[in-house]
Amino acid sequence: MANRFPVVMRSSTQLCHEWKERSSAYGWAFPSDWHVPAVDAVCDAITADADVWAAAERLGRKRAAAGVSLAETLVDIDGLAAVAPSRYTEPLRRAVSLGWADRITAPPSTVADPLTGLVTPEYLNIRLGESYRAAEVRGECVSVRSALVVIRLDLSSRTGWQRTLPMILVGDAMRRVFDAGQSLALLGDAVAVALSDRDNMLARRARLLCSMITHQIELDPEVSVPPPSVWIETLPRKYSTAVDLMAELGR
Incomplete structure (x- = not known):
């Protein structure tokens, strides 16, 4: 997806803030559960001009574990792509998709939550x-x-x-x-x-x-x-x- 907005590099915190605003504008359903540590890792990698693959895969797994559909996850990535350098768009989409699929197809590690005793x-x-x-x-x-x-x-x-x-x-x-x-x-x-x-x-x-x-x-x-x-x-x-x-x- 081509960037629709001018790309201006920010700090990791600023990039995270702009990404969240863009994701909300694109229709993220539950703003309160958008931020997870993997979001920060993705922003850190982008602002450091580093490899984003591992952080994006982790984000995909986290979104799947939270019950977010792949379609909504990728719309969220489109929000990031609008404010990040265009070279990251395809790696982000591919890595997030693979992480999401990996989490969905993985067998559950345990039947019950160890703290509450409630099943998964x-x-x-x-x-x-x-x-x-x-x-x-x-x-x-x-x-x-x-x-x-x-x-x-x-x-x-x-x-x-x-x-x-x-x-x-x-x-x-x-x-x-x-x-x-x-x-x-x-x-x-x-x-x-x-x-x-x-x-x-x-x-x-x-x-x-x-x-x-x-x-x-x-x-x-x-x-x-x-x-x-x-x-x-x-x-x-x-x-x-x-x-x-x-x-x-x-x-």
């Missing part, structure tokens, strides 16, 4: 597939018997341990409320879900979970975050759409 999105997708196949055999829609309870915390202004500890509390509360073999998964830094039976107790469990998490947050002096958002999410009719939904919820 990859494992949840396997359990979802089982639910959809069972519903197909019964000749019914999967949402008749199954649903998701989604828990989201606002951790946007927290870093380090202040981002990790609240989700540990969430995992503990989820295991106490959903203690009958439900799949409890960590979808992102601030989002968890429970794949549960849709019965007449589900709404009550969701309310109880919200109350328990709020209570634990209030009691812990090391945690200072707003109360959680907890809701019941209806599963879509198709499994492929459910996988996309998990990626979207985790962002």
